[in-house]
Amino acid sequence: MTANQSQSALSPHSSRIGIEEVPKLSQFVKRSLQALFSDAASAEAAEFLKQLTLETWNKEKMYERLASADTPETLASGVRRLRREVLLTLAAKDMTGAADFEEVVSAMTALAEAVVDRTVSVHAKELAKRFGVPHSPLGVPQDLLVVGMGKLGGAELNVSSDIDLIFFYDEDGECRATEQFPSARKIISNKEFYERLAKKIIPAISELTWEGFAFRVDMRLRPNGDSGPIVGSSEMLEEYLMMQGREWERFAWLKGRIVNGPVFASQEEFDIQKKNLWDIVRPFVYRKYLDFGAISSLTDLHAKIRLAAQKREASALTEGRNIKLGRGGIREIEFIAQTFQVIRGGRNPFLRERSTLKALSALASEGVLAPEKAKRLSEIYVFLRNVEHALQYENDQQTQLLPEDEAQQAKIARMLGLKRGELLSCLSESSEYVAARFDEIFQTKAEAVSEDWPLGWESGSVQVLPAVADLLRRKGFADCEGLAGAVLNLMSLRPLRLINAGARDRMILLVKKTLDKLGALELKEDALISKDLLLERYLHFLEVIAGRPTYVSLLLQYPSAAERLIHVLGAGKWAAEYLNRHPLLLDELWDERLSQIDDYTPVDFSGYIERTRARLADIEEDDQETRMNLIREVHHARLFRLFLADLAGRLTVERLADQLSALADATLELAMEESWKTVPGRHLERPNFAVIAYGKLGGKELAYASDLDLVFIYEDDAPEAEKIYVRFARRLINWLTVTTSSGTLFDVDLRLRPNGESGMLVSSLESFKKYERNDDGTGAWLWEHQALTRARFSAGDPAIGAEFEKLREEILRRDRDPSVTAEEVLKMRERMHEGHVNKTDLFDLKHDAGGMVDVEFIVQYLVLRYAAEYPQLVNNFGNIKLLEMSAEAGLIPKEDALETVKIYRRYRKVQHEFRLNSPSLPVRRPAQEYEQDVERVKSLWQTVFGDRAASEISGTTEG
Secondary structure, eight states, X not given: OOHHHHHHHHSTTSSOOOGGGHHHHOHHHHXXXXXXXXXXXXXXXXXXXXXXXXXXXXXXXXXXXXXXXXXXXXXXXXXXXXXHXXXXXXXXXXXXXXXXXXXXXXXXXXHHHHHHHHHHHHHHHHHHHHHOEEEOTTSOBOOOEEEEEXXXXXXXXXXXXXXXXXXXXXXXXXXXXXXXXXXXXXXXXXXXXXXXXXXXXXXXHHOOBTTBOSOEEEOTTSTTGGGSOSEEEHHHHHHHHHHTOOHHHHHHHTTOEEOOOOSSSOHHHHHHHHHHHHHHHHHHHSOSSOOTHHHHHHHHHHHHHHHXXXXXXXXXXXXXXXXXXXXXXXXXXXXXXXXXXXXXXXXXXXXXOSSHXXXXXXXXXXXSSOHHHHHHHHHHHHHHHHHHHHHHHHHTOOOOEEOSOHHHHHHHHHHTTOOHHHHHHHHHHHHHHHHHHHHHHHTOSOOOOOOOOOTTGGGTOGGGHHXXXXXXXXXXXXXXXXXXXXXXXXHTOHHHHHSOXXXXXXHHHHHHHHHHHHHTXXXXXXXXXXXXXXXXXXXXXXXXXXXXXXXXXXXXXXXXXXXXXXXXXXXXXXXXXXXXXXXXXXXXXXXXXXXGOSTTSOOOOHHHHHHHHHHHTTSOTTOHHHHHHHHHHHHHHHHHHHHHHHHTTOSOHHHXXXXXXXXXXXXXXXXXXXXXXXXXXXXSSSOXXXXXXXXXXXXXXXXXXXXXXXXXXXXXXXXXXXXXXXXXXHHHHHHHHOOBTTBOOOOEEOTTSTTGGGSOSXXXXXXXXXXXXXXXXXXXXXXXXXXXXXXXXXXEOHHHHHXXXXXXXXXXXXXXXXXXXXXXXXXXXXXXXXXXXXXXXXXXXXXXXXXXXXXXXXXXXXXXHHTTTOGGGGSOOOXXXXXXXXXXXXXXXXXXXXXXXXXXXXXXXHHHHHHHHOTTXXXXXXXXXXXXXXXXXXXXXXXXXXXXXXXXXXXXXXX
């Protein structure tokens, strides 16, 4: 079977059967038609089936059908007849291609909900006639909360499925007579009432009568399983989950959903009772931190399930292939989705989907799974579920076994519009793909590690230092004693003594694997890092995460993440220190989106802002620290993701700077929104306030650790406006700069505001305009207008931003005296040089003559000098583009401009690489490597500034 044929087979309803074939393929349909028409092959039966294919069943229609069944007896008959009709309809429509998978599972889910809801209502009212209505101590009517688990909870019920139910009520109390039920003859507790009710509901739904059954009911997922109480209170559930809740129950509860409505309580009261239950369940399922430790639990659980399935398939009593529990089956797809949800869902509410298909889609959109993998798994999931339905249509049995009998296989294939060979081939390819993805995620193949470690090293005993040093020597390290001391220091840390034995064993295994991997690593001759330094950084990082077993689990479970960690730590000091400060970023090392970020990725952070707002909505408004932490974490994660793309060589320096600048703008917008909410006396929903960026952010040339040069402007006629916005600016600065448990965002520099450090923290738009225009000689200096060449609206009120941009254009397009302008620019260049004297023989890429600052000053001068005549120069396109535009306008020689562009781009790349290893040191390199570049930049400088530049050039060359 070719790949195209396989893909076609996965497509639903590729070539379905005619209506007359349905009774021949399904014993259930045949028996049902015989009961109705005596002859299943009659024209009347065929017409009946044909009419069924025109039916569409939804919840409202089902409720309407059951509305008149208001006694246990009439309801028992009504739900069974309804089920038969719905199932007949779905079988006919599905086999003939008139219904797709979504319609089938939606209809079955709706049927189960209608049956459960109506059964609860009828039987609860019957009991209330005898005992009254359950109430809380405060007099609030209490209702039974029926939690649908499994496929019912996920709204993806199959056509012959059990329904997994758990019964709860919110509060203990007693029953009492009400106006509707005034004849209570005996007072009983809420617990007893609901125990009686549960014992009526289960047989009412599942008992086999001459009309069949509605649904088989499975209660084994309740707390303590078969030995647990049949119904429990919210308080009981909370205590159970806190004290006894097991890892596998987190995965079960992930799909939990209340599937009935109120009987005695109002809708508002019922919603509160539902919320109380979910407030207990949510933190049990979704932890606040990234929970990679859950992987090992699910791996163990799945191994047991797969082994049991293999035993069943191999037994003499069972002939067939289990498409649900077997290798590469439905369960493995569900496990893949659920594992990622449990790991990340606590931090990302977008992943909290109960449906498997919706979960896979969310995992793709959130970057947890590559879109092509999620799409393929979704297609296979639908295909396998369709096969499951075909197996169950055959005889209305809950089976997932594809029989070995060829005739039976051909019949199942025919229901799906396939030939037997096509079905088997597609099943084989699908299961292999699923199993491969499952093995990728769960790392089912064990890796061998060296076992020649000396006895006692795991406890950090200094007595084994010589033996550990010898081990490191054999692995090719140089400073063996120093590194051995670091290994033993790691193992003796207090956090490792406090964690459980299993977590400690995982750390021991990780250290062994790390040393094996780094020992076998062959670095290039020109590598900027040695194996010793790389191991030193790795051990230091392990010290940081020593008390966080979930991170250790991640590195063990995902060798690809461990490999990326080596690359990150080897990339430079900045990256290593950044990861040490923010170990949460380990999560990014296995993010499927990493390979999707490159130079063609749009510089658009609107989605980033909206998704962060949605996540903030999940946090209490007054929980400021958690909200601050979230903004820091999403910022750090996106920045680190960009760094990983940069490390992989997929981003040029300019495109990286564009992305980092846009990220800063988006983060400023979010920080403004959040800090404004905390300002006392605020008088507007949103502030009339704008953040203006200067310097690197203003020029969209931001680097990883750049400060933000900011100016704050407001326009507001309110009497207290200035006081409010000063207070707001202080809070915003605090939001940006304060260190929380999730680190900091930015360092902020406000010295470019009007009148510098002696000026007001915020300026009204009018006063800012007055200062920049300087009509009275007390405002902005020319160097401040020079700074405007790299300024732009960054965040806040767009109207104020537009006013600023108009003012900026007005100022930059002024007619200026060429001589005075050049003289002032050269004076500023000289002052900068005096502040960055280079007394070495090395070339300072940024500040020495012929370096980056000279190129930037050339551009700034050209803008100030010529923007009046060439308005296109006002555009804040960055130094490279503005040099090219100046050449196109004939302001500088084209060849000189293009060469300077190449040189400036090279300078930035070298500066970028240098700062990764030495973030706080000046970028200085051997002067002879840059002699030609320096002369070329000096030549353009001379061309632009003429003879007046001679003294400045000679001055900046010295030292």
